[in-house]
Amino acid sequence: MNDKFKVNLITPPRRFGKTLAMSMLAEFFDIRKDSSSVFEGLEIVRNHELCSRWMNQYPVLFLSLKSVEGLDFEGAYGMLQRAVSDLCISYSYLLEDESLDEADRDTFGKLKTCQGNPSEVKSSLYILMRMLQKHYGKKIILLIDEYDVPLAKANEGGYYEKMLDVMRSLMGICLKTNEFLEFAVITGCLKIEKESIFTGTNNFVSNTISSERYSKYFGFTEEEVQKLLADTGFSGHKEEISRWYDGYRFGSVGIYCPWDVLNHVAALQISPDVKPGNYWRNTSHNGIIRSFIDRTDLFVKDKFEILLAGGCIQETICEELTYDILHSSEENFWSVLYLTGYLTQADLNREEGKTNLKIPNEEIRAIFADTVAVWFTDTMKRSDRQELFRALWDGEEGKASELLWNPIASMGLEDRILLSKTERNAGR
Structure with a gap:
């Protein structure tokens, strides 16, 4: 991994495949899995050097924050505790590793049962990374999906400052000069200014929809839509699909909304005469x-x-x-x-x-x-x-x-x- 890009923030709009992409990364990197059959026949497996270096070679922490919301701070904070708990449950076997620090295992147990205090919740990702690094002897790949949802919902609910304090600590501790971090990929809808939540983060690079780096990897390109329609037998619907779901520009690349295209193709398979819908x-x-x-x-x-x-x-x-x-x-x-x-x-x-x-x-x-x-x-x-x-x-x-x-x-x-x-x- 290039040290210039230790922390990658990617912010395409919602419905453009961020969570799917993050799930794919988790599947590819996770040391607990054998993903060769998942990627069999795809372009990436032709790069033998890359696959040998990265496929299923690293511990992965994949945390989605899309469900962290509530009418008040207490409700949203409870959902955050639940998300951290689910992450801990997937690594329950760490409790059995007696080589790990006893205090870390004790905190892990409390986080797993949603009993951690605010300080432990804020430092939960860092603690998990430390335990995983000790267990596997390798640094951790951190994936955080929809990082800004808790802040968006907090702003709507009137508890923004409280949630900002939690999120700044949760992410700041594990992204700033973290010796256990191999690299991090973070997705969201908006790029929250660095001074607000990413203060002090080293080797940080942001990729918005005006950037070129990942412009063709979120959403469908013209060629991909043509192939999809040809493979499904719906090429005759190309014009209406373009009129309704095309028109986006990421960097210099023209992009279709994948959520819309897939929904409409699915609808066409049920009823070939269906008109475009608003998804x-x-x-x-x-x-x-x-x-x-x-x-x-x-x-x-x-x-x-x-x-x-x-x-x-x-x-x-x-x-x-x-x-x-x-x-x-x-x-x-x-x-x-x-x-x-x-x-x-x-x-x-x-x-x-x-x-x-x-x-x-x-x-x-x-x-x-x-x-x-x-x-x-x-x-x-x-x-x-x-x-x-x-x-x-x-x-x-x-x-x-x-x-x-x-x-x-x-x-x-x-x-x-x-x-x-x-x-x-x-x-x-």
């Missing part, structure tokens, strides 16, 4: 669009019109954020939509540090349209239209126009949304 609708982060539309101090609604009409906007993208300041600026809003896959690069040109952004495809356009339509309906329900009717009756065109376009051109936007939906339905 993103109930995924995480959809609510962030509405949360920003409700802000009256940000001028995002005119730009929504441009995006919904198929146009582009130019915005400054910040790739390092913290969840507690996501709503602090319009720049953060566009950055979050870009980093979470709701917008994508329209091209590779950048002017004065700004990125050209667009809605990637029909699926995401429908989410934007539906979100704005609901906002419009809710806003009109809350508004008092008597003054508007009076202005129309009295022929006060200027006043009526002002009232119609307040709040912020909603009526025109609603008409455009309804027209867009009608056109899409007619196209089906």
